Amino acid sequence: MSGKIKEKGMEILFLACALASIAAVAVICLFLFMGGIPAIGEIGAGEFLLGRKWAPQDVPASFGIFPMILGSVYVTGGAILLGVPVGILAAVFLARFCPRPAYRVLGPAVQLMAGIPSIVYGFFGMVVIVPFIREHFRRLGAVNGSSILAASILLGIMILPTVIGVSESALRAVPQSYYEGALALGATHERAVFFAVLPAAKSGILAGVVLGVGRAIGETMAVIMVAGNQPRMPAGLFKGVRTLTANIVMEMGYASGLHREALIATGVVLFVFILLINLCFSLLKRRMD
């Protein structure tokens, strides 16, 4: 009898744990939206999202996060432009070109790349990429090196493992018969891989890119250290910019009142972006299976 109670009790405990993760998402949504929505209402949704001036200390203060939205979009776009082609080609190499002994080193190396903390990436960007841009692009308008370009390069490196990992498994999931069929028709190894296997893995690779976008847009510490963080409209590739994530970390330490709520609202905007990206990702993944 007591055995039966124990069985039932443990099952309920396991169920409760499963419910806890659902509760976590619910509480996260609740608190973020509760903290941010009132500020958006007070400032006005249009003024908040499309306002071009962020000056919380001015009288009267203005809270427009459009520069930061653009900053996030530009930096992420740059990262995609730099990171995705390299990532997809590297994934093709790992899945279809790599000799087995080399794979034993390169496979774990990509995972290692994903494991390096973002603060270390940021530090690397600060001491290597930023000075490099400062010295070599001065004629093109680089002031101190912290710029959209620096952030794009760094984020491009940081999304590599994500893009490579997802693309590689998508390429490996393509039936071998596609490849063999192409070979039988007289294609070379490269042609068979690029014109038969790669198109078949399209939606999986796209899912990897979407996941990379999510990573890049949510990245905080690394971006702060290389992007310059000026809260103004992006002025060029070699000029500083502030992202949504940077806006939160830079000012949360001393903000109060409406300023603090506006920062939380910035987090809400970021959160909504991420939810949309996640939705795209799961739709693509479903199409892949």
Next chain:
Amino acid sequence: MRDIHGLPAVNRVSLRQRARSYLRRPLSLLLFLLVGLAALLTAATLLFIIGYILVRGAPHITPSLFELTYNSVNVSLFPAVVTTVMMTLLSLLIAAPLGIFTAIYLVEYARRGNRLVGLVRITSETLSGIPSIVYGLFGMLFFVTALHWGFSLLSGACTLAIMILPLIMRTTEEALKSVPDSFREASFGLGAGRLRTVFKVVLPSAVPGILAGVILAIGRIVGETAALIYTAGTVAQIPGGKDALFLSGRTLAIHMYVLSSEGLHTNEAYATAVVLLVTVLLINTLSAVVARRLTKG
């Protein structure tokens, strides 16, 4: 050469034949070069980052960095190391049981077509996509402000626990699924109940997979910054005493952020980067080794 899928290469192609074939087909040559270049670039970038940090940082690792208390002269990272260990243990203490039990429910108890399973899976996907700064923001609103825990170890650990929950859940789920059904059937056949089967038969054979996930989670905790700045705070001493849980403390990653953003202690920041990098690399290697054990055993 190309027998990467275990197929024996029947027609061995000599290097010369390949070169001739590439010369006749420039597109293939171009694609081959592009693919090789991309792989080389990736590997070179990784090596450069690790090499640069190690070479520039290693000379700055001095005994004074490991003194028991922090002050602005020695810039000791030892308190941060202790805080990191405390933070890691605390987060795992919360997240590991939750994640493992959830996976047990999903794999061993939930019936086929259970709505809850789909819902849990969606939430865990959502959780794993949320950036760490959003976790930090939530932790600040909920644990620090609403629950009045202040900037403290406990606030930070709870925030991190939610962050690593999907990772532990997913790896445990996969480890449990890879245990053959015959194990369970044999156990049921001998008259064991479901609970006994789970704890005496299924879990022990899934341990390496679960462990690999937990170790990966440790790696994420050690490297995390954005989620901790506004939950655990940045106090540079070891939180000790009776209510240590409610004291603020900085982990190694935050220590490094503070040093590098102050710009006063660049050498010490380099040294901290080395310690952080080596720790994380070791943790990841350990996880890979444990995971390989699983596939072998």
